[in-house]
Amino acid sequence: KSDFGSIKKAIRIAKQGGSIAVFPEGNLTYTGETNHFSKSLVKMIRLLKLPVILFKFEGLYLSNPRWSNENKKGRSEGYITKIIEYEQYKEISDEELYNIVYEGIYSNAYNNVTNSLFEGKKLAEGLQRLIFMDLKKNIPFVTYSKDDKLYSKVSDYELTYQTDGYVKDKNGNLETLINIDKQIKKAYYHYYHNDIIHYENESLVNENIKTTKKKLGKFNTILKKDSIILKAAKKTFLIFDFADVTEIAIQGKNKLIIYYLDKTYLLVFDKHVSMYAHLLTYQFYKEGKTYDEDRNVFTSFGLH
Structure with missing residues (x-):
């Protein structure tokens, strides 16, 4: 709404x-x-x-x-x-x-956390939604999670998620996800401006026009530097050009809302896909290269 x-x-x-x-x-x-x-x-x-x-x-x-x-x-x-x-x-x-x-x-989950442990199974599974970059190689879309660990497909980058919400690297260093997020935004910002963006996943797409909702079906969804492309049977069905996208928002854990021209689109992804990567890519496009890194440590990017 x-x-x-x-x-x-x-x-x-x-x-x-x-x-x-x-x-x-x-x-x-x-x-x-x-x-x-x-x-x-x-x-x-x-x-x-x-x-x-x-x-x-x-x-x-x-x-x-x-x-x-x-x-x-x-x-x-x-x-x-x-x-x-x-x-x-x-x-x-x-x-x-x-x-x-x-x-x-305002709340910070890491304040007074010493006496509050949060236990469960598969503690780290889904962490690639946030940490979608290998911060050792500074390469995006190569991380995955299993049980209590986050791994990379291209290096020995590894994090272990703790019951107090901290993550521990292979050298035993502890870090909050708040600080990890700052590193991700900075690393991905540089990658965005210096490399090719190509992040391909499958999604179910719904189209909303005012009060009418229409199921469009399943598509290969490709994130680019300046757009999101929907393809079916190797043919391009629709291109969300960021220049014409009013806003992109994340709904829940695996849904992306795209406000495009006079329509609204809901893209539903598998649980391993990072909605956050899509949002940051769109925000970086909108900001362009006018962003002043020294004045603002990436606080204007992300969820707000």
């Missing part, structure tokens, strides 16, 4: 005396750190003129990371961090209100 549609629905519910719960991130994070979210949330708060209750969850990421194929068992909790009355926020700027909300719900 669009931001505008969600706001209209929230206003209608508020007028009926109902309460509105909003999860600004839209889903679990890939890394365990709260992402920045749409500024339209501030507009909705101002339109509703209701008290805002900020509620923080902890432990949910480590029990079910967005990249993971399997759930983990561990301790999770939630609690109220702040209540903001209308009289308190009506005079402050949008930026101030946004920062208050963000700080009130």
Whole structure:
């Protein structure tokens, strides 16, 4: 649902005396750190003129990371961090209100994790959705996971996923997925601007036009530097030229939404495919080479 549609629905519910719960991130994070979210949330708060209750969850990421194929068992909790009355926020700027909300719900899965272990089977399976690059060779689309480990097809790059959410390399060094994600974005950014992008997988595709949904079928889906190509029987069916794509979003763990011209497309992939690689490729295309690496350490890329 669009931001505008969600706001209209929230206003209608508020007028009926109902309460509105909003999860600004839209889903679990890939890394365990709260992402920045749409500024339209501030507009909705101002339109509703209701008290805002900020509620923080902890432990949910480590029990079910967005990249993971399997759930983990561990301790999770939630609690109220702040209540903001209308009289308190009506005079402050949008930026101030946004920062208050963000700080009130911000969570880092690696804070106070020493006493919280999350156990399960096949702990690392699905990790290639996030770590889609071999960070030793700086080559994308060559990693795969099995049991509690991530491997590379082109080198001895290897990570072991721990029950506390850290990953350990072959030398015993521990790293958070938050920091690994920063390395991935930087390495893939350089690869994007210096090498050929070709990432081919199979997907089921649905086309939505307003209220009409149409199943298009199964396609070979090829990610390129400037487009996503759908092919069937070796023939090109459709090319999503990034120049004409309004937005790309990730839904759940294995679905990609493409807003293309006046239509919306839903691509459903196998569980081994990285939606994150598709999103970053699109974002790098939109940013072009005007991006200032020294000023901003890739925080504008990824889920937000």
